[in-house]
Amino acid sequence: MERVRAGSLAVAVLGAALAVLPAAPAGxxxxxxxxxxxxxxxxxxxxxxxxxxxxxxxxxxxxxxxxxxxxxxxxxxxxxxxxxxxxxxxxxxxxxxxxxxxxxxxxxxxxxxxxxxxxxxxxxxxxxxxxxxxxxxxxxxxxxxxxxxxxxxxxxxxxxxxxxxxxxxxxxxxxxxxxxxxxxxxxxxxxxxxxxxxxxxxxxxxxxxxxxxxxxxxxxxxxLPAVRAAAAPGASILVDAFPRRTTRGSAVVLRARARATAGAVTSARLELWTRTTGSWHRLRTLRPDQTGSVSVRLVPAVTASYQWRVAGTRTTSPVRVLTVR
Incomplete structure (x- = not known):
């Protein structure tokens, strides 16, 4: 528990209080x-x-x-x-x-x-x-x-x-x-x-x-070595429900989960993006529940591609196509 008192969250000024780190040897x-x-x-x-x-x-x-x-x-x-x-x-x-x-x-x-x-x-x-x-x-x-x-x-x-x-x-x-x-x-x-x-x-x-x-x-x-930096493990997106076909005027439900090594990712925002022709555009932004899951109900009128994305990151789901007949 954090005590509530002035300055309890202030960042200490490191400056001269820090131990001087050794300089990198020339060459x-x-x-x-x-x-x-x-x-x-x-x-x-x-x-x-x-x-x-x-x-x-x-x-x-x-x-x-x-x-x-x-x-x-x-x-x-x-x-x-x-x-x-x-x-x-x-x-x-x-x-x-x-x-x-x-x-x-x-x-x-x-x-x-x-x-x-x-x-x-x-x-x-x-x-x-x-x-x-x-x-x-x-x-x-x-x-x-x-x-x-x-x-x-x-x-x-x-x-x-x-x-x-x-x-x-x-x-x-x-x-x-x-x-x-x-x-x-x-x-x-x-x-x-x-x-x-x-x-x-x-x-x-x-x-x-x-x-x-x-x-x-x-x-x-x-x-420092001139090589590519190792990538930190991030979240992944699991698509739990995605119908491949529907009829015009019918409702469908799309479900996905954000996961990381330790379990569900609950505080990230999941975005649903779509594209018919041309550029992608964001359809919804959703906050996961305590299992990391989100769902959205749509009534699509035309065939389109869909993709889930974790907001602010490069994490995406595979692109799925929903065919409307």
Missing amino acids: AAAPPVAKPETLWLDTSAGGTATAPVPAVRTARTWATGEYAVVVVRGTYSKWGADFWRHGTVCGHPDRSAQAPSSPSVRQAYAGSDAEWTFGVPYACPQFPVALPAREGLQVDAGAGFQHPALLTAVGSRPSPDHAYRYALAGSGHRLALRIQDSIPGDNYGLLQVFVRSAVAADCASTGWQAFRSFASATACRAA
């Missing part, structure tokens, strides 16, 4: 590309602010001179389910965590991700900061827990898919991750953590600055 060969790891961060398992502990660690030790990109995806709650049940809400929480905790844990809405809190179980005047407010993912790469640097700017609102990329420099330790919370025991929701080697393309724009080790983008690109 050094690019480090080897590590095998990616996918981990699950239990948001209730990171200890307290005064006694932080890792909620999850990488199996691999990241040596000095090696650089990692950590992709964290998902939503969770910093308040137990009972806090949400009294009906007072500020912001726009999702109906459940993207990847729920164990079924034995009582769960309700989810109002936080790795970077933002966007919904709380309080009236807005009672909450000390405006929403959305910056959030509390912490990583220990060897110098203690601190909020990692984002590889790309996130703007002023949560990412549509609640996924964020962070840049880290190795220092001879395994990477440890946790969620900062004053009373974490009643938190619920799992965050997917994907750890891969940084590559030269990660130096683009201001990405080189996020590693805090390079004097320029050119130096960053020279130090």
